Amino acid sequence: MNKQIVAITERIVERSKTTRANYLAKIEREKSETVHRASLSCGNLAHGFAACGKEDKAKLRGLNHSDVAIISAYNDMLSAHQPYQTYPDIIKAAVAETGGVAQFAGGVPAMCDGVTQGQPGMDLSLMSRDVIAMASAVGLSHNMFDGALMLGICDKIVPGLLIASMTFGHLPTVFVPAGPMPSGIPNKEKARVRQQFAKGEIGEDKLLEAESASYHSAGTCTFFGTANSNQLVVEVMGLHLPGASFVAPNTELREELTKAAARQVTRLTQQSGNYMPIGKMVDERSIVNAIVALLATGGSTNLTMHIIAFAKAAGIIINFQDFNDLSDAVPLITRIYPNGHADINHFQQAGGMALLFKQLIEAGLVHEDVETICGRGLTRYTKQPVLENGQLTWVDGATTSGDPEVIATTDKPFKADGGxxxxxxxxxxxxxxxxxxxxxxxxxxxxxxxxxxxxxxxxxxxxxxxxxxxxxxxxxxxxxxxxxxxxxxxxxxxxxxxxxxxxxxxxxxxxxxxxxxxxxxxxxxxxxxxxxxxxxxxxxxxxxxxxxxxxxxxxxxxxxxxxxxxxxxxxxxxxHQGMGREIFGFMRRNLSSAETGACSLFSDEEK
Known part of the structure; x- marks a missing residue:
C-alpha cells in the first residue's frame, strides 16, 4: 500500500474513533437474530403483507424467509431512471427463486440538474438529497425487511440513498444501477455549440438540436459528471456487482445483472448464515478507496460534499484536507469528458472498471482487503460480467488499455496528482x-x-x-x-x-x-x-x-x-419563493457548511 494513503486512512480512523464506535454499537442493537418482522404484532404484520399474494403471505407468516425492500427513484421523465420501470417485477421474481419475498417499500424523488440548471428549481437540488434520505427512511421504517435494494443513479439520488443505507446500517444492502445511454454527439462538439450560442452566433433552434443529439435516449448522460461519478464510487465501495456500473440499459446483460443483484442481497441476510450489513461492510478504508477512485478518474467535485455526508452517517469523519492530501498521492489515469474528449462508453470500451481496479490495486492505491457485497477483497472486481450461452458469468477483465488516450497507467499517468x-x-x-x-x-x-x-x-x-x-x-x-x-x-x-x-x-x-x-x-x-x-x-x-x-x-x-x-x-x-422553495426554508436554515457535507440531517454537534 502507498504509505501516504495508509497514513491518511489511519488519521481518519483516529479522528472517527468515538463516532464510529457509537455507530457500530447502534447497528448492533438494531440487528435481529431472526427476521425483523418477528418483532411485529399480528396486526402490524397483517398490514405489512395485506396486499401480497397467497404464496408471499405464506412465506412472510413464517420466520425462515427474507423480506427484501425495494427503494426506487424511478420516474419516466428522467432518462437515467426511466429504465427502472421494469425492475420491481424482475427483482421480485429473482428473490422468489431464492425462497424470499421482495416488496416495493417506497419511491423517492429524483430531480435532474440538467433540467433545472439556471432555473428556480435548481435551488432545491442539493436539499433533495436529504429529502431522498428521509423518504428512504420512511420506506424502511416499517421494520419488515431483512435486506434492501437501492435503485438510483444521478446527482443527489445515490448520495441520499447512501445516507439512508448507512442510517439503516444493520441491513445488508445492494445498489442496482441502470447504465448509460448510447453515445450521442461528441461532448467537445456540444461544448462548442454552447459557446457559439453564448456568443450569439447561433439561435436556440441549433442549440436545442445539439442538446437533443447529446441527450437522446434512456440511460445516464454519458459525460463524467456527478451521475457517473456516483456509479464509479458505489462500485469501488463494493456495493455494486463487479462491472455492473456502465452496462447499457435495456440489454440482456443488464437484466441478468439486475436479477443477480436481487439474489445477492438474500445471501447477505441473517437468514443466509452469511450476515453482512452495509454499516459494517463500509468502513474507513472503503471511504478512502472511494475518494482515491474519484481522484484517479477526475470525477465530479460534488462528491467532495456527498462522500463527507454519507461517511458521517456511518460515523466516519472526512474533511476537505483528506481529499487534498489523497489527491497528492493519486495519479490521474483517465481522460473522460470534461477531463478529455471520451465519454463513459469509451471508458467502458477501453477496459472500464475492471482495468481501473486492476491498476489501482497493483499500484497499492486502494485497500484491497475490504468487504464487498461479493465477499472480502477487491480483486474480484477486476473481472467483468458476460453472458455465456445466456448465463451470467464473470471473466478476467482487460489487463491493458484498449485506448491509452482514455485510460493510461499509474506509471505514465495523464497527471501526477488527482486533479x-x-x-x-x-x-x-x-x-x-x-x-x-x-x-x-x-x-x-x-x-x-x-x-x-x-x-x-x-x-x-x-x-x-x-x-x-x-x-x-x-x-x-x-x-x-x-x-x-x-x-x-x-x-x-x-x-x-x-x-x-x-x-x-x-x-x-x-x-x-x-x-x-x-x-x-x-x-x-x-x-x-x-x-x-x-x-x-x-x-x-x-x-x-x-x-x-x-x-x-x-x-x-x-x-x-x-x-x-x-x-x-x-x-x-x-x-426563497416559487417552484416549491418556500416550503424548504426549515431545511435551508439547517444546512451545514460544504466542508461538513452541506447536510441538514445531523445534530448541531455532528455538523
Missing part, C-alpha cells in the same frame, strides 16, 4: 478542480467583479463588460443562502472569455456542475457569505489571488481596510 486542490487563505477554504484546467491557467491574479446571481454575470457578458482579466465573485449561493445551486450557466460565457485569451476565474460559495472544470473555479467556499464569510466584504476591483499550484486563495486587501467594511447583506429578491 483536486484545496485552496486556503483569508477568504476561507474551497475546492478547485485542476484535472480539466489548461496549462497556464492554474494561477490567476486579477481584480474582482462581484455578482450576487449567476444571471447578472450573463447580462454583463452580453453587454461586453467582461472583456478583460478578472475573477468573477458570485456570492450568496451557499447552502443557507440559496440551498447551494449549481452555477453551470457560468461555464459557457467564462469559457468564451478564456478562449479570447483573457485570464478569468471564479470564486463562489456555490457549486459548479460535475461536468465543469475548464475555468479555474474556487467553489464550495466556507464560510459562506450568509455565515459572515469574508467573501461578503469583497468589492469590485479588489485584487484576488487564486493559486492552484500552492493552494492559496487570498483577497489582497489590507486588513485595516477590511476591518472598516461591513458585510454585504443577502438580498432574498424572491429566491
Amino acid at each position: 483536486l486542490k484545496v485552496l486556503k487563505g483569508n477568504l476561507g477554504i474551497s475546492v478547485l478542480k485542476t484535472s480539466s484546467l489548461r496549462d497556464g491557467s492554474f494561477v490567476i491574479k486579477a481584480p474582482a467583479v462581484v455578482f450576487e446571481d449567476q444571471h447578472e454575470l450573463d447580462v454583463a457578458f452580453k453587454a461586453g463588460e467582461l472583456d478583460k482579466d478578472f475573477v468573477a465573485v458570485v456570492r450568496f449561493q451557499g447552502p443557507k443562502a440559496r440551498g447551494m445551486p449549481e452555477l453551470h450557466k457560468l461555464t459557457p460565457p467564462l469559457g468564451v472569455l478564456q478562449d479570447k485569451g483573457y485570464k478569468v476565474a471564479l470564486v463562489t460559495d456555490g457549486r459548479m456542475s460535475g461536468a465543469s472544470g475548464k475555468v479555474p473555479a474556487a467553489i464550495h467556499l466556507c464560510p459562506e457569505a450568509l455565515d459572515g464569510g469574508l467573501i461578503a466584504k469583497i468589492n469590485t476591483g479588489d485584487m484576488i489571488l487564486l493559486d492552484g499550484e500552492t493552494g492559496e486563495l487570498t483577497l489582497l486587501v489590507d486588513d485595516a481596510e477590511l476591518a472598516k467594511r461591513e458585510l454585504s447583506q443577502f438580498q432574498v429578491n424572491g429566491h
Whole structure:
C-alpha cells in the first residue's frame, strides 16, 4: 500500500474513533437474530403483507424467509431512471427463486440538474438529497425487511440513498444501477455549440438540436459528471456487482445483472448464515478507496460534499484536507469528458472498471482487503460480467488499455496528482478542480467583479463588460443562502472569455456542475457569505489571488481596510419563493457548511 494513503486512512480512523464506535454499537442493537418482522404484532404484520399474494403471505407468516425492500427513484421523465420501470417485477421474481419475498417499500424523488440548471428549481437540488434520505427512511421504517435494494443513479439520488443505507446500517444492502445511454454527439462538439450560442452566433433552434443529439435516449448522460461519478464510487465501495456500473440499459446483460443483484442481497441476510450489513461492510478504508477512485478518474467535485455526508452517517469523519492530501498521492489515469474528449462508453470500451481496479490495486492505491457485497477483497472486481450461452458469468477483465488516450497507467499517468486542490487563505477554504484546467491557467491574479446571481454575470457578458482579466465573485449561493445551486450557466460565457485569451476565474460559495472544470473555479467556499464569510466584504476591483499550484486563495486587501467594511447583506429578491422553495426554508436554515457535507440531517454537534 502507498504509505501516504495508509497514513491518511489511519488519521481518519483516529479522528472517527468515538463516532464510529457509537455507530457500530447502534447497528448492533438494531440487528435481529431472526427476521425483523418477528418483532411485529399480528396486526402490524397483517398490514405489512395485506396486499401480497397467497404464496408471499405464506412465506412472510413464517420466520425462515427474507423480506427484501425495494427503494426506487424511478420516474419516466428522467432518462437515467426511466429504465427502472421494469425492475420491481424482475427483482421480485429473482428473490422468489431464492425462497424470499421482495416488496416495493417506497419511491423517492429524483430531480435532474440538467433540467433545472439556471432555473428556480435548481435551488432545491442539493436539499433533495436529504429529502431522498428521509423518504428512504420512511420506506424502511416499517421494520419488515431483512435486506434492501437501492435503485438510483444521478446527482443527489445515490448520495441520499447512501445516507439512508448507512442510517439503516444493520441491513445488508445492494445498489442496482441502470447504465448509460448510447453515445450521442461528441461532448467537445456540444461544448462548442454552447459557446457559439453564448456568443450569439447561433439561435436556440441549433442549440436545442445539439442538446437533443447529446441527450437522446434512456440511460445516464454519458459525460463524467456527478451521475457517473456516483456509479464509479458505489462500485469501488463494493456495493455494486463487479462491472455492473456502465452496462447499457435495456440489454440482456443488464437484466441478468439486475436479477443477480436481487439474489445477492438474500445471501447477505441473517437468514443466509452469511450476515453482512452495509454499516459494517463500509468502513474507513472503503471511504478512502472511494475518494482515491474519484481522484484517479477526475470525477465530479460534488462528491467532495456527498462522500463527507454519507461517511458521517456511518460515523466516519472526512474533511476537505483528506481529499487534498489523497489527491497528492493519486495519479490521474483517465481522460473522460470534461477531463478529455471520451465519454463513459469509451471508458467502458477501453477496459472500464475492471482495468481501473486492476491498476489501482497493483499500484497499492486502494485497500484491497475490504468487504464487498461479493465477499472480502477487491480483486474480484477486476473481472467483468458476460453472458455465456445466456448465463451470467464473470471473466478476467482487460489487463491493458484498449485506448491509452482514455485510460493510461499509474506509471505514465495523464497527471501526477488527482486533479483536486484545496485552496486556503483569508477568504476561507474551497475546492478547485485542476484535472480539466489548461496549462497556464492554474494561477490567476486579477481584480474582482462581484455578482450576487449567476444571471447578472450573463447580462454583463452580453453587454461586453467582461472583456478583460478578472475573477468573477458570485456570492450568496451557499447552502443557507440559496440551498447551494449549481452555477453551470457560468461555464459557457467564462469559457468564451478564456478562449479570447483573457485570464478569468471564479470564486463562489456555490457549486459548479460535475461536468465543469475548464475555468479555474474556487467553489464550495466556507464560510459562506450568509455565515459572515469574508467573501461578503469583497468589492469590485479588489485584487484576488487564486493559486492552484500552492493552494492559496487570498483577497489582497489590507486588513485595516477590511476591518472598516461591513458585510454585504443577502438580498432574498424572491429566491426563497416559487417552484416549491418556500416550503424548504426549515431545511435551508439547517444546512451545514460544504466542508461538513452541506447536510441538514445531523445534530448541531455532528455538523
